[in-house]
Amino acid sequence: MTxxxxxxxxxxxxxxxRLAGVSYQTVSRVLNNHPSIRESxxxxxxxxxxxxxxxxxxxxxxLVTRHSRTIGVLSASSADYGPARSVVAIEDAARAxxxxxxxxxxPASDQTSxxxxxxxxxxxxxxxxxxxxxxxxxxxxxxxxxIDVPYVSFQPTGRFEHLVPAxxxxxxxxxxxxxxxxxHREIIHLGGPQDWIEAEARMRGFLEEIDSAELNxxxxxxGDWTAEFGYYAGQELLxxxxxxxxxxxxxxxxxxxxxxxxxxxxxIPHDVSVVGFDDIPDARHFWPxxxxxxxxxxxxxxxxxxxLLGKVRGEVIAEPGQILPELVVRGSTxxxxxxxxxxxxx
Amino acid sequence: MTxxxxxxxxxxxxxxxRLAGVSYQTVSRVLNNHPSIRESxxxxxxxxxxxxxxxxxxxxxxLVTRHSRTIGVLSASSADYGPARSVVAIEDAARAxxxxxxxxxxPASDQTSxxxxxxxxxxxxxxxxxxxxxxxxxxxxxxxxxIDVPYVSFQPTGRFEHLVPAxxxxxxxxxxxxxxxxxHREIIHLGGPQDWIEAEARMRGFLEEIDSAELNxxxxxxGDWTAEFGYYAGQELLxxxxxxxxxxxxxxxxxxxxxxxxxxxxxIPHDVSVVGFDDIPDARHFWPxxxxxxxxxxxxxxxxxxxLLGKVRGEVIAEPGQILPELVVRGSTxxxxxxxxxxxxx
DNA sequence: GTCACACTTGTGACCGTTCACAAGTGCTGC
DNA sequence: GCAGCACTTGTGAACGGTCACAAGTGTGAC
Numbered sequence: 001m002t003x004x005x006x007x008x009x010x011x012x013x014x015x016x017x018r019l020a021g022v023s024y025q026t027v028s029r030v031l032n033n034h035p036s037i038r039e040s041x042x043x044x045x046x047x048x049x050x051x052x053x054x055x056x057x058x059x060x061x062x063l064v065t066r067h068s069r070t071i072g073v074l075s076a077s078s079a080d081y082g083p084a085r086s087v088v089a090i091e092d093a094a095r096a097x098x099x100x101x102x103x104x105x106x107p108a109s110d111q112t113s114x115x116x117x118x119x120x121x122x123x124x125x126x127x128x129x130x131x132x133x134x135x136x137x138x139x140x141x142x143x144x145x146x147i148d149v150p151y152v153s154f155q156p157t158g159r160f161e162h163l164v165p166a167x168x169x170x171x172x173x174x175x176x177x178x179x180x181x182x183x184h185r186e187i188i189h190l191g192g193p194q195d196w197i198e199a200e201a202r203m204r205g206f207l208e209e210i211d212s213a214e215l216n217x218x219x220x221x222x223g224d225w226t227a228e229f230g231y232y233a234g235q236e237l238l239x240x241x242x243x244x245x246x247x248x249x250x251x252x253x254x255x256x257x258x259x260x261x262x263x264x265x266x267x268i269p270h271d272v273s274v275v276g277f278d279d280i281p282d283a284r285h286f287w288p289x290x291x292x293x294x295x296x297x298x299x300x301x302x303x304x305x306x307x308l309l310g311k312v313r314g315e316v317i318a319e320p321g322q323i324l325p326e327l328v329v330r331g332s333t334x335x336x337x338x339x340x341x342x343x344x345x346x
Numbered sequence: 347m348t349x350x351x352x353x354x355x356x357x358x359x360x361x362x363x364r365l366a367g368v369s370y371q372t373v374s375r376v377l378n379n380h381p382s383i384r385e386s387x388x389x390x391x392x393x394x395x396x397x398x399x400x401x402x403x404x405x406x407x408x409l410v411t412r413h414s415r416t417i418g419v420l421s422a423s424s425a426d427y428g429p430a431r432s433v434v435a436i437e438d439a440a441r442a443x444x445x446x447x448x449x450x451x452x453p454a455s456d457q458t459s460x461x462x463x464x465x466x467x468x469x470x471x472x473x474x475x476x477x478x479x480x481x482x483x484x485x486x487x488x489x490x491x492x493i494d495v496p497y498v499s500f501q502p503t504g505r506f507e508h509l510v511p512a513x514x515x516x517x518x519x520x521x522x523x524x525x526x527x528x529x530h531r532e533i534i535h536l537g538g539p540q541d542w543i544e545a546e547a548r549m550r551g552f553l554e555e556i557d558s559a560e561l562n563x564x565x566x567x568x569g570d571w572t573a574e575f576g577y578y579a580g581q582e583l584l585x586x587x588x589x590x591x592x593x594x595x596x597x598x599x600x601x602x603x604x605x606x607x608x609x610x611x612x613x614i615p616h617d618v619s620v621v622g623f624d625d626i627p628d629a630r631h632f633w634p635x636x637x638x639x640x641x642x643x644x645x646x647x648x649x650x651x652x653x654l655l656g657k658v659r660g661e662v663i664a665e666p667g668q669i670l671p672e673l674v675v676r677g678s679t680x681x682x683x684x685x686x687x688x689x690x691x692x
Numbered sequence: 693g694t695c696a697c698a699c700t701t702g703t704g705a706c707c708g709t710t711c712a713c714a715a716g717t718g719c720t721g722c
Numbered sequence: 723g724c725a726g727c728a729c730t731t732g733t734g735a736a737c738g739g740t741c742a743c744a745a746g747t748g749t750g751a752c
Contacts, residue, residue, distance in 0.1 A: 009412070012738050023702045028740065036699055053492070058469055059408035060738035064707045066355075068405070084430035088451050095466055100448060104441065105434050120441055123404055146399070227631040252628060259631040282598060285573040285605040287633040358708055369732045374710065382729055406708035410737045 011054050020048040031056060062125070069099050071308060072121035072149075074114075076106040076133030080225065080252075081280045082297050083132055089301030090130060097309055102126060106133055109195060114141045122147060128312040130304050135195045150311035152304050153197070166300050168198050171293040171325035172205025175247045175275045178291070178327055180213050183336035184245040184273060189220040190233050190257065192249040202249045202277060218243065223253055230256025238264050244272060244336050251276035251283045251292055258286070258332065269334035279328055288331030295325050357400045366394040377402055408471070415445050417654060418467035418495075420460075422452040422479030426571065426598075427626045428643050429478055435647030436476055443655055448472060452479055455541060460487045468493060474658040476650050481541045496657035498650050499543070512646050514544050517639040517671035518551025521593045521621045524637070524673055526559050529682035530591040530619060535566040536579050536603065538595040548595045548623060564589065569599055576602025584610050590618060590682050597622035597629045597638055604632070604678065615680030625674055634677030641671045 005011055013027040020027070022041060029037050030045045048054070062068050071094055077083055087103065094101045102124050104117035114137060121129065122145075129151035131138055142151070179187050189206040192199030203220055210217050218241070223229040230253035237243065238260070248254040254276035258268050266272055268288055276283060279294035300323060351357055359377070363370040368387060375383050376391045394400070408414050417440055423429055433449065440447045448470050450463035460483060467475065468491075475497035477484055488497070525533050535552040538545025549566055556563050564587070569575040576599035583589070584606070594600040600622035604614050612618055614634055622629060625640035646669060 009737090014738080024739085025702060025741095026700085029701085032740085036701090038700065041700085055468060057409070057738050058471060059405045059414070060707090061740075062405035062707095063403070063409055063709085063738080064740045066707080079427060079431040079434050081425060081427070081430075084427075085425040088425050091449055091451050092453060095450065100466075100470060102446060102448065103437055105437050107438060120446075122401060124446060125404060227628050231631060255628055255631045259633065259635075262633060282573050282601055282628065285577060285601045287605065287608060289605075355707090360708080370709085371711095371732060372730085375731085378710085382731090384730065387730085403708050406737090407710075408737095409708080409739085410710045412737080 005052060010057070011052050012057065013054075015052065016045060016048050016054050019052065020045045068125040068127055070102055070124055070126050071099055071128040071130065071305070071312070072124065072126035073101060073103045073130045073132055074106065074117055074121065074138065075103055076109065076135060077225065078103070078105055078132070082278050082295065085297035086132055086301035086304070089298040090132075090305050093302045093305035094309075097305065099127075099305075099309065106135075109135050109137060111137060111141055114138055115145060118142070118145060118147060122149075128152075128308045130308055132304075133196075136197060137195060150308065152308045152311070166295055167322040167324055168201035169205035169208070170322075171277065171295070172202040172247070172249075173209040174325070174327045175277065175293050176206050176209035178329065178333065179245045179247060179273060179275060180209070180215070182245070182273060182333060185215055185336075186218065186243040187215070187245045187247060188218050188237060188241065188243045190230065190246055190248040190253050191220045191222045192253075193224050194222050199249055206247055223249070225250045225252055227252040227256035227259070229253060230258075231260045233257065234260025235264075238266075245274070245333070246272065247275045247277075249277050251278045251280045251290060254290055254292070254332070255286055258288075258290075269332055270337070273333040275333055283328075284330060286332070291330045291333040292328055293325045294328050296323060299323055351398060356403070357398045358403065359400075361398065362391060362394050362400050365398065366391045414471040414473055416448055416470055416472050417445055417474040417476065417651070417658070418470065418472035419447060419449045419476045419478055420452065420463055420467065420484065421449055422455065422481060423571065424449070424451055424478070428624050428641065431643035432478055432647035432650070435644040436478075436651050439648045439651035440655075443651065445473075445651075445655065452481075455481050455483060457483060457487055460484055461491060464488070464491060464493060468495075474498075474654045476654060478650075479542075482543060483541060496654065498654045498657070512641055513668040513670055514547035515551035515554070516668075517623065517641070518548040518593070518595075519555040520671070520673045521623065521639050522552050522555035524675065524679065525591045525593060525619060525621060526555070526561070528591075528619060528679060531561055531682075532564065532589040533561070533591045533593060534564050534583060534587065534589045536576065536592055536594040536599050537566045537568045538599075539570050540568050545595055552593055569595070571596045571598055573598040573602035573605070575599060576604075577606045579603065580606025581610075584612075591620070591679070592618065593621045593623075595623050597624045597626045597632075597636060600636055600638070600678070601632055604634075604636075615678055616683070619679040619682075621679055629674075630676060632678070637676045637679040638674055639671045640674050642669060645669055 005015055013024045016027045017024040022045060026041065027045055030042050073087060073090060075083055075087060078087055091101045102121060104120050106113050106117055118141060126149055129149055131151060131153040176187065187210065189203060191203045207217065221233050223233055230248060234257040246257055248257055254274050258274055261268060261272050268274060276290045276292035279292045283290040283292050303323065351361055359373045360370045362373045368391060372387065373391055376388050419433060419436060421429055421433060424433055437447045448467060450466050452459050452463055464487060472495055475495055477497060477499040522533065535549060537549045553563065567579050569579055576594060580603040592603055594603055600620050604620055607614060607618055614620060622636045622638035625638045629636040629638050649669065
């Protein structure tokens, strides 16, 4: 056979067709697993494809089908453990479902950054969007840019019916309840950044639980998730307030807090109890090992993809149940001296 | 004007042309910033594009130009701080350069996982590849699949001329030197997974420095980067060996080690000194604050993109200088009791 | 034998963009 | 007045797939 392959471009279905002695449409059918193809034909075509290392051209396919099989992820702080872990899970789940993932990070939370990132994703013709940086402003921009791809987020807001995988409020209530059960009465909340929906939810959970226990409500401090801020906040707290326990909205902030408290000569948990949130892998090796609320970030990511792809395909699926976080009691919390209380074990 | 837009498909360059009263080619020229376009024409076309929210179809463009403007990232452990931070930097840098990024995570390090991940990326028609999971096996698979896109990795290997951003060997030597300067003579290295090139480089640096100081060489322990393993290794070490210092190949492992040592009643750094590697943001808030080797993961990611895009564009650029890590001395290292030594300050 | 029908295969058009080439303008210089 | 040229614009074909439709097989029923 003198038929040979073009050397200046990748082989196409027409090349495969020629070598296999069939029409290009037959090759297309093999590619798409069309049912009515003679087994021998399929085998021959498949063989040729392997021989010449044929790879379908996604651009061509995309052009005609108008499906990119790509989902976008809009993410902030994705170097942090939680978001990073979720992103990995999203990629794995999407890949398993035959979808590609494109990520845009938010370098800042101003509207320009957000719309640039979204524009970048839209250029990719994404079919769905996971908002993993649930900043309130993102949704405004989404609406203003009249972006009409289906999307899911990690927290419910009044206006959006989109996904609610992890019940942040419940987690925050567990953490707070745990401290109350240990006899603490003056509890401070060190919250996350104000514009994060998750931060808001955790704060709300805290306030609800304090309320229902009819305790004194101390005004929360709003931080930025980092250990650095936790350290700073710890120093400030010691200067100005009376308290016996702190519920931090992230493990990192809890770590910084403990550092500040220890620098001031306080013993954890004897003098102050600290609860974190997330249960990052390091948390159990902190000193003292950190009591915290465990979130299954991987499961959250998987769930997000599942719901999103359902929407993309136009399926009517039941909203998934909320993923309940879990209280993990370790060494950073203890009873208030002189108070006998019932400790809730996880 | 009765010309109206099709409602079942997105507006195309021809729609824009019709509304602006020019040919589709003129619109294309506006899109590609062709120099010879009358300013008034350009303005008119641009206006129409905005009015009807025109977005170029990347698939069509890709099909004809044969450029995807997409780079791939093959990544392992990308929920860890270091890789995650680098990935974020890669995305930002690529986006700034007008490139899209596609990531494939390696769920495991067997050949099947690797080739599946690579296949996924190749389907996307990536123009370049960043290997952020520098496992030795990856390169074998790359060769065997006859993948001919340019790629960069984070570590040099004998066979590949590709990128060397961070000098892991030098970093490891600094860490080891620091311990030697403090008077330690029996130093153990807790290394990373054997098949990671980075782990190998850090171990090599350790051994070189021990050698040049003519100290007793203790066989390294090979772990998996995690705090969990560090904790386990710490327990094992205490059972079987004599040493006064440990150099761990990751901050996480260092954290676990310290936990194990403290559980055994040892004081850090009085009884044992520990050095980590990476300087994750939490490290300065560990107890004691961790002496470690700082790597600029963001810079490494940016540098990787810069070099890669240079290769993609066929430019002959000078190999970038190695990014030198930096010793950060904190509380987890101290002098060996009874020995007066010179402490190297960062 | 032939008709219906399922199974299998082939042909032309199209998706939205860029490329190669051609052609229309208007200005300058002689 | 017209050749020459730069500047600006337009026309046809292609990229590599899929879709809609048509047409060629072989089998069984009558």
